[in-house]
Amino acid sequence: MTEYVNINPKVQKASRASFGEALVSIGEKYPEVVVLDADLSVSTKSAGFSKKFPERFFQMGIAESNMIGTAAGLALSGKTPFLCSFGCFVVGRFETIRISIAYNQVNARIIGTHAGLGIGEDGYTQMALEDIALMRSLPGMGVLQPADAIETAKMIEYLAGHHKGPVYVRLTRQNLVTLFNQDYEFQYGKGVMLKEGKHIAILATGGTVYNSYLACEKLDKDGLSTSLINIHTLKPIDEDLILKLARSHKRIVTVEDHNIIGGLGSAVSEVLAEEGASIPLLRLGVQDIYGESGTAEDLYEKYGLSPQKIYESICTDHLQLT
Amino acid sequence: MNDEDHTIEKLTQIARELRILALKAITEAKSGHPGGSLSAADIVTTLFFHQMSHDPQNPHCPDRDRFVLSKGHGCPILYAALAKAGYFPESELLTTLRKVNSRIQGHPDHVRFPFMETSSGSLGQGLSIAQGMALAAQIDKKKYKIYCLLGDGEIQEGQIWETAMSAPKYHLDNLIAIIDANKGQIDGYTKDVMNLSPLKQKWEAFNWEVQEINGHNFSEILNAFNNTQKEQKKPHLIIANTIKGKGVSFMENNIEWHGTAPTPEQRDKAIQELTSEKYS
Numbered sequence: 001m002t003e004y005v006n007i008n009p010k011v012q013k014a015s016r017a018s019f020g021e022a023l024v025s026i027g028e029k030y031p032e033v034v035v036l037d038a039d040l041s042v043s044t045k046s047a048g049f050s051k052k053f054p055e056r057f058f059q060m061g062i063a064e065s066n067m068i069g070t071a072a073g074l075a076l077s078g079k080t081p082f083l084c085s086f087g088c089f090v091v092g093r094f095e096t097i098r099i100s101i102a103y104n105q106v107n108a109r110i111i112g113t114h115a116g117l118g119i120g121e122d123g124y125t126q127m128a129l130e131d132i133a134l135m136r137s138l139p140g141m142g143v144l145q146p147a148d149a150i151e152t153a154k155m156i157e158y159l160a161g162h163h164k165g166p167v168y169v170r171l172t173r174q175n176l177v178t179l180f181n182q183d184y185e186f187q188y189g190k191g192v193m194l195k196e197g198k199h200i201a202i203l204a205t206g207g208t209v210y211n212s213y214l215a216c217e218k219l220d221k222d223g224l225s226t227s228l229i230n231i232h233t234l235k236p237i238d239e240d241l242i243l244k245l246a247r248s249h250k251r252i253v254t255v256e257d258h259n260i261i262g263g264l265g266s267a268v269s270e271v272l273a274e275e276g277a278s279i280p281l282l283r284l285g286v287q288d289i290y291g292e293s294g295t296a297e298d299l300y301e302k303y304g305l306s307p308q309k310i311y312e313s314i315c316t317d318h319l320q321l322t
Numbered sequence: 323m324n325d326e327d328h329t330i331e332k333l334t335q336i337a338r339e340l341r342i343l344a345l346k347a348i349t350e351a352k353s354g355h356p357g358g359s360l361s362a363a364d365i366v367t368t369l370f371f372h373q374m375s376h377d378p379q380n381p382h383c384p385d386r387d388r389f390v391l392s393k394g395h396g397c398p399i400l401y402a403a404l405a406k407a408g409y410f411p412e413s414e415l416l417t418t419l420r421k422v423n424s425r426i427q428g429h430p431d432h433v434r435f436p437f438m439e440t441s442s443g444s445l446g447q448g449l450s451i452a453q454g455m456a457l458a459a460q461i462d463k464k465k466y467k468i469y470c471l472l473g474d475g476e477i478q479e480g481q482i483w484e485t486a487m488s489a490p491k492y493h494l495d496n497l498i499a500i501i502d503a504n505k506g507q508i509d510g511y512t513k514d515v516m517n518l519s520p521l522k523q524k525w526e527a528f529n530w531e532v533q534e535i536n537g538h539n540f541s542e543i544l545n546a547f548n549n550t551q552k553e554q555k556k557p558h559l560i561i562a563n564t565i566k567g568k569g570v571s572f573m574e575n576n577i578e579w580h581g582t583a584p585t586p587e588q589r590d591k592a593i594q595e596l597t598s599e600k601y602s
Contacts, residue, residue: 034461058457058492066450066484073454076432076440078384079461081454096481099444100451104432 004184005194007213011149012175015206016113018149019171020045022156023082027053030160036071036083038064043173044084044113064089068096068110075106080160086119087112087128087170094134101166102138108166109159110135114173115145116257117286117303118207123293128170129286133262135168136235142167142188143235147209148179151232154186163188170206174296177210179230191238197225200314201245204255205231205264208284211300212255214307219314237267246277251321253282253314257305260285282317284310329372330540336406337367338601341569342593343402343412349589351420354428357579359399361504361564362471364538369469370403373547378408381437387466388439388455392448393473393502394429395581400438401426409437446479448472449499453489456497456557467550470499475507478516483528489557490529498550498558499530502537504566506577521561530559537562569596 026033027049036058041047050057060067064085071081083090090112091097101108115128135143144159144167146152152171159167179194191203195216204212209230216226227249229241245252252272254265265283272281286303300306304313323331341363348354370376374387391400401419405412418424425435429443440451452470459466476482489497501521509515518524525532531554535542543562550558566580567573570592584592595601 034457056461060488061484063481063484063488065447065481066453066488069447069450069481069485070454070457070488072440072447073451073456074458075454076451077455077458077462079458095444096447096450099441100447103441 002193004180006178006181007210008178011178013149014173014175015146015149015152015171016043016045016173018152019111019156020048022153023049024052026157026160027056030080032078032080033160034058034074034079034081036060036067036081038062038067038085038089040085043086044111046082046084065093065096068093069100071108072100072104072106075108076104080107080109082109082111084111084113086114086126087131088126091128091131091134091168098138102141105140105165107164110166110168111171112168113171115170116172116207117291117299117305118172118174118257118296120173120296120299121293124291127291129259129291130262131168131170132234132258132264133266136262136267140165141235142233143170144168144233145170145206146232147206147230148176150178150180150182150184151186154184155232158186158188172207174207176207179209186232189233189236189238191241192230192232194228194230195226197227199225199249200251200253200318201227201229201249202253202255203229203231203242203264203268205234207257208255208305211305211307212310215310215314218307218311222315224318231264234264234267237271239271242268242271243275243277246272246275246279249279251280251282251318253284253317255305255310256285258285259288261288280321282314284313326541326544329544333364333367333371333540336371337363338596340367340399340402340406342596343405343415344398345584345589345592347401347415347419348398348583349586350416351583353420353583354398355395355581356398356573356584357506357566358393358396358473358502358504360568360570360573361537361566362393362396362502363399363568364540365471365500365502365543365562366399366403368540368543368547370407372544374469375466381409385464385466388452388468390439390448390452390455390468390470391430391442392452392470393445393476394443394448396471396473396502397430400430404437445473445476446481449482449485452497452499453485453494456489456494457492459496460492460494467496467498470497472499472501473507474501474503474505474512474518475515477501477518486525486528486530493555494557495554498547498560500560500562502564503561504564506566506575506580508580510577525559529556531556532559532561534561534563537564538568569601571595
């Protein structure tokens with residue numbers, strides 16, 4: 001394992017919680033950072049910033065389009081707005097994001113929390129399962145999804161002070177196992193190698209990375225040597241790394257808590273197909289269907305994203321191919 | 323003549339020139355929106371040639387007043403004002419509007435043409451953006467004002483009413499919205515497509531400082547903008563009652579001229595009317 005990896009299931013935190021803490025610390029360092037929320041600051045965890053920096057926090061009420069446009073106006077005036085809501089609600093105002101933020105190419109950071117099946121009991125209406133697809137389709141829009149608390153903190157720091165242009169950040173409601181230590185450095189656009197193997201390369205993102213890691217351990221025991229890569233930047237996708245993996249492995253698997261259409265699986269397949277890489281690809285994720293209510297664990301089990309289900313899908317796929 | 327008479331005489335002449343410039347550009351482009359450009363001409367003229375603090379030699383001065391054209395399809399009149407003010411050559415407007423590789427797009431494009439304070443054209447978004455600019459001024463304790471021009475049809479968009487609620491919450495008296503109430507939209511008269519009345523009472527109920535004026539009477543326009551300069555802890559709204567296609571007899575109040583370019587013959591006839599004694 002590489003030196004920056006330190007997987008510790010005893011230390012868990014939701015990426016929205018890490019985000020909320022990171023926001024307070026960047027608030028000190030970057031006076032141009034402002035935060036907007038649409039009546040979900042307690043859930044998105046932007047509330048910490050609102051208490052520390054009330055003059056730079058804007059409670060916009062249940063009116064996401066207005067929040068998006070207002071953030072664009074702030075960004076056009078030199079501010080770095082972080083605008084926060086559930087992923088489905090903010091990305092659902094796609095047309096406003098398209099013109100006010102994306103076409104203007106402003107430094108807005110759209111924060112979509114409670115992403116994917118991981119929101120659990122609230123069910124499909126609150127569940128962002130198409131947000132990556134929509135945000136990937138906007139020219140110049142970066143699409144990010146951290147996999148643990150440390151990566152979230154470093155990503156948010158990078159976005160506060162170092163990145164030009166609009167970005168969508170996808171965060172989880174559920175706790176995520178710690179994957180990294182403080183030596184970890186966030187590099188925009190670069191996949192992160194968590195473990196290196198030979199046969200199967202698994203590319204996972206966000207809340208599915210640790211489950212994929214557990215699946216890898218089982219596959220390794222079965223003699224199927226696996227690599228595991230955390231894709232925190234879904235756009236621009238790390239093409240070089242994907243093609244390198246395609247050359248050095250026999251299978252590629254993508255794992256995401258999102259519709260397999262338009263998300264990580266699509267992004268990887270585009271890179272492989274354009275290069276003419278003849279390697280089988282298995283896309284695990286929500287198979288173009290709606291989600292439902294249930295605990296996050298039960299939903300991950302039902303929709304094939306639990307460690308056991310990821311393991312079984314890869315085994316079945318492997319048997320079919322050999 | 324007193325000072326106001328001089329100002330009005332000057333603005334009348336400039337508005338006439340801007341109308342002609344916009345119509346020439348739309349004719350050359352063979353598409354565009356003459357109706358809503360002409361209705362907004364007197365408001366835009368007053369802003370750029372009297373009211374707003376701005377400098378073509380220092381176009382991105384942080385302290386400049388901002389103009390947000392939320393009704394983006396009215397951009398020919400804004401382009402005309404910017405060309406006339408010296409931001410870019412009139413010849414560029416007259417030859418490249420809406421053509422491939424042009425920085426003057428069919429609807430405002432902030433990235434290609436940064437004199438546009440924002441991209442717009444997808445209706446309903448500009449007032450939120452103007453509000454964000456007003457909040458930024460408030461944070462930075464800057465004195466500049468943000469003027470935002472809306473169409474009356476445009477305010478059928480729900481996002482407008484989200485901002486109608488939020489701007490009073492933040493006491494944004496540096497935000498001055500103007501509705502170019504020309505009573506027309508693509509599918510017909512606003513009263514038939516989606517009735518807006520009682521317009522004034524709606525905005526007053528949302529706690530805006532509302533004035534209603536004749537949007538072609540410079541004395542009323544000047545007075546209305548003057549009234550917005552006081553700190554009133556409320557955002558301002560000016561309902562400017564206007565005539566779609568104002569200044570060209572065959573375009574006035576005719577919905578067909580919402581988004582149709584004149585032929586060269588129609589352009590010449592329009593210019594003839596605009597330069598005649600009868601134009602006022």
